Amino acid sequence: MADIVDVRTRSRMMSGIKGKNTKPEVVIRQRLHARGYRFRLHRKDLPGSPDIVLPKYQAVVMVNGCFWHGHQCRLFKWPKTRPDFWRTKIEGNIHRDRKKMSELQRLSWRVCVLWECEIKGAGEERLNKVIESIAEWLIGGDSYLFIPHGRTQAIHD
Template identity: 50%
Template sequence: MADHLSKDKRSWNMSRIRSKNTKPEMIVRSLLHRMGYRFRLHRRDLPGTPDIVLPKHKIVIFCHGCFWHQHLECKRAAKPKTNTDYWENKLLNNVKRFKINKRELETQGWRVIIIWECETKSIETLTQIIRERMK
């Protein structure tokens, strides 16, 4: 199956994919703020540049896209059917890089919490998830 977009159009589309201030991240940030948590954003001095950092609690939160970080058994994590070698390598490297960064953060004494994109669809469910993982 060939890509239905031209190379230039595909490049333009890919350039619009954000790594910061994504919709799932904004939902998590808003909810954390309403729950009374205060935090910092995108601290570049920490491995992996966590999306949300709660220094008081020594917790970092990553808001992972299900596709980009290959959320196991999630329908949003389906691999593309074209250019499969490229995508398999790219997505595998994303997962490996995160594992290394997570290990380094834990070594430094941080607790790492992952919020998946699919978990941000229901505020009630997300509230429960955050409460459980922040314990």
């Protein structure tokens, strides 16, 4: 199926998509702050400029958009137009994500990966569970926390 807008319009639309302060990121920040957690945003001195940095816990939270980071979920589908471009772009993002996580671990940072699909359209109960999982992980000792499809998976060293 052909794109419904011309190349220039599509380019302008795509360039307008934010990489920082996205709705899912802001929701998580607000809820963490309400629970008393204090953090820094997008620290450029850390690999990948993590979305949320909690220095007290030597932890970062990455709030990943499902499309841009190639999450195989209900929100992701490969674009039909320019498939080679998009495959290269998204696979490059996935590769960079892995590299960022390795670099953060090498620097002794703990990493939580939270996917957009976990909170987009989620009700209060689900959002509270996500924040509770993050809070438990912060006070625990696990290196990684992945919150995939309604489950929480902490990974020990």
